[in-house]
Amino acid sequence: MALDRLIEKIAQMQNPTVAGLDPKLDYVPEYIKRKCFEKYGETLKGAAKALLKFNKELIDALCDVVPAVKPQAAYYEMYGYDGMKTLYKTQEYARSKGMYVITDGKRNDIGTTMEAYANAHLGKVKVGSTEYEPFLGDALTVNGYLGSDGIKPLLNVCKENDKGIFVLAKTSNPSSGELQDKKIDGVPIYEIMGKMSEEWGKELMGVYGYSGAGIVAGATYPEQIKRLRELLPHTFFLIPGYGAQGASAADIAAAFDKNGLGGIVNSSRGIMCAYQKQRCDEREFAAAARQEAVRMREEIMNAVGTISL
Amino acid sequence: MALDRLIEKIAQMQNPTVAGLDPKLDYVPEYIKRKCFEKYGETLKGAAKALLKFNKELIDALCDVVPAVKPQAAYYEMYGYDGMKTLYKTQEYARSKGMYVITDGKRNDIGTTMEAYANAHLGKVKVGSTEYEPFLGDALTVNGYLGSDGIKPLLNVCKENDKGIFVLAKTSNPSSGELQDKKIDGVPIYEIMGKMSEEWGKELMGVYGYSGAGIVAGATYPEQIKRLRELLPHTFFLIPGYGAQGASAADIAAAFDKNGLGGIVNSSRGIMCAYQKQRCDEREFAAAARQEAVRMREEIMNAVGTISL
Numbered sequence: 001m002a003l004d005r006l007i008e009k010i011a012q013m014q015n016p017t018v019a020g021l022d023p024k025l026d027y028v029p030e031y032i033k034r035k036c037f038e039k040y041g042e043t044l045k046g047a048a049k050a051l052l053k054f055n056k057e058l059i060d061a062l063c064d065v066v067p068a069v070k071p072q073a074a075y076y077e078m079y080g081y082d083g084m085k086t087l088y089k090t091q092e093y094a095r096s097k098g099m100y101v102i103t104d105g106k107r108n109d110i111g112t113t114m115e116a117y118a119n120a121h122l123g124k125v126k127v128g129s130t131e132y133e134p135f136l137g138d139a140l141t142v143n144g145y146l147g148s149d150g151i152k153p154l155l156n157v158c159k160e161n162d163k164g165i166f167v168l169a170k171t172s173n174p175s176s177g178e179l180q181d182k183k184i185d186g187v188p189i190y191e192i193m194g195k196m197s198e199e200w201g202k203e204l205m206g207v208y209g210y211s212g213a214g215i216v217a218g219a220t221y222p223e224q225i226k227r228l229r230e231l232l233p234h235t236f237f238l239i240p241g242y243g244a245q246g247a248s249a250a251d252i253a254a255a256f257d258k259n260g261l262g263g264i265v266n267s268s269r270g271i272m273c274a275y276q277k278q279r280c281d282e283r284e285f286a287a288a289a290r291q292e293a294v295r296m297r298e299e300i301m302n303a304v305g306t307i308s309l
Numbered sequence: 310m311a312l313d314r315l316i317e318k319i320a321q322m323q324n325p326t327v328a329g330l331d332p333k334l335d336y337v338p339e340y341i342k343r344k345c346f347e348k349y350g351e352t353l354k355g356a357a358k359a360l361l362k363f364n365k366e367l368i369d370a371l372c373d374v375v376p377a378v379k380p381q382a383a384y385y386e387m388y389g390y391d392g393m394k395t396l397y398k399t400q401e402y403a404r405s406k407g408m409y410v411i412t413d414g415k416r417n418d419i420g421t422t423m424e425a426y427a428n429a430h431l432g433k434v435k436v437g438s439t440e441y442e443p444f445l446g447d448a449l450t451v452n453g454y455l456g457s458d459g460i461k462p463l464l465n466v467c468k469e470n471d472k473g474i475f476v477l478a479k480t481s482n483p484s485s486g487e488l489q490d491k492k493i494d495g496v497p498i499y500e501i502m503g504k505m506s507e508e509w510g511k512e513l514m515g516v517y518g519y520s521g522a523g524i525v526a527g528a529t530y531p532e533q534i535k536r537l538r539e540l541l542p543h544t545f546f547l548i549p550g551y552g553a554q555g556a557s558a559a560d561i562a563a564a565f566d567k568n569g570l571g572g573i574v575n576s577s578r579g580i581m582c583a584y585q586k587q588r589c590d591e592r593e594f595a596a597a598a599r600q601e602a603v604r605m606r607e608e609i610m611n612a613v614g615t616i617s618l
Contacts, residue, residue, distance in 0.1 A: 044436060078426070116386070130352070143415075173455060177456070
């Protein structure tokens with residue numbers, strides 16, 4: 001009912017990083033696209049099959065180095081329902097390889113509608129007398145703009161299914177401050193959202209001191225990360241913005257506690273497109289991704305220190 | 310590039326209402342479920358097919374009375390990729406019957422990821438040399454918590470494809486005030502979000518005085534609707550909360566200008582479940598929905614007055 005399974009995997013692998021699976025078709029090697037287009041045509045289905053093949057090879061190469069993957073829902077939705085099938089199959093494959101799956105959907109709504117999202121991504125849905133898992137996330141990113149009515153339905157589903165959430169607090173983008181940095185009685189909104197998450201998390205406390213209600217805190221704002229860590233002792237951080245968005249390993253160090261716990265750092269393009277950056281043969285894309293993941297682990301672990309439970 | 314197509318349909322039908330298609334399986338008549346389960350089993354696919362049949366009959370019954378439908382993405386995602394196929398097929402059928410389609414997805418992200426959502430729901434996606442429409446919304450609800458980086462990618466897609474958005478400002482739920490009513494220098498956040506939308510809308514101005522960047526403003530907060538209408542002369546309102554959530558026609562009157570334009574009022578359960586409330590034969594569900602839609606039109610039009618372009 002918390003992020004304990006994620007924390008255990010991080011400690012076991014001594015690697016607090018997650019590989020973002022945001023597969024734009026441009027990132028997929030030509031030989032994979034060619035094969036899928038030959039079989040399914042230049043169609044949404046053909047594109048979706050190419051993404052799945054790309055993802056599976058990445059998962060094979062990363063699963064003994066990186067504890068988690070974070071598929072970004074937008075890049076699957078953009079290929080329609082075939083794309084959503086690839087999201088499911090990617091999650092299924094990552095799970096079969098022992099990886100923790102964080103679905104980056106930033107979903108938000110209220111009441112029974114939010115419950116529908118919660119069951120879709122973290123829970124089970126009953127049809128007649130049979131229960132199904134529509135999608136296979138272990139955690140889901142969510143947007144708390146609608147208040148507690150939008151988050152509470154998730155907490156029950158997390159409890160029942162041993163799942164977690166990450167609430168957007170301080171996002172990594174340049175304009176995140178337009179709303180998130182505005183102050184209410186001297187307190188910026190991202191802190192208010194963080195405190196609400198710490199509060200929601202009380203219902204989902206885990207055994208390692210962190211709850212199942214984490215937050216998203218961008219590596220591009222190290223001062224804010226530091227402040228949030230001080231304020232939110234039981235809140236785990238999902239940290240985007242490392243690498244391609246410009247943040248360094250030093251920028252994220254403040255997210256971690258004295259045991260090296262407290263956060264997980266995402267890299268998407270850095271890992272997926274390593275073969276392009278390294279200018280190696282496109283057939284070596286998975287090996288290049290693994291090499292970059294190993295390099296990233298070293299860099300992050302130098303900043304974090306040993307992770308102990 | 311604005312909401313003009315929607316406004317024209319509203320004026321033509323003299324009906325500023327939208328039928329929410331949030332089809333929980335409990336709402337679907339037994340005879341439809343039985344038929345689909347016999348053919349596809351008690352599976353996610355069987356459920357998704359039942360929802361599609363339900364939606365199509367509702368659309369047939371409503372399309373000459375109600376100008377628009379609003380499928381809520383959560384209720385399709387909860388049946389997995391089969392559910393997402395039903396979302397697409399529902400949109401396709403509504404479009405074929407001349408209805409305007411507002412996809413209620415409350416999507417949000419930044420930069421190229423938001424662009425992926427925009428193309429998925431409002432735009433086109435290229436595979437090889439062919440362009441596809443992954444989903445078929447005319448407008449999409451979005452969440453602006455991430456600031457302009459999360460909205461600007463939508464504006465371009467709206468311009469190119471004659472589509473619109475509705476940004477969450479003041480949502481209809483009881484806890485919406487937890488964040489949205491908090492004040493920054495004396496101004497509540499829902500007003501700030503509204504003003505940002507009015508600003509974003511400048512790039513999408515239409516011929517009837519309203520832009521393509523509308524807002525969501527809950528009927529359950531009539532004072533706030535009044536204030537927002539005063540502040541945001543070019544912003545069209547999508548108004549949830551009528552009926553099942555407790556708001557009356559009088560509560561929404563302030564959203565409309567002297568020409569009867571300015572908003573569209575949603576009813577979901579009220580229309581979909583009319584046959585349950587009226588306790589009529591479940592095979593009459595579509596006729597009952599139509600009857601309720603006609604009643605709602607009368608009630609709303611009494612409060613709004615004649616609509617003229």
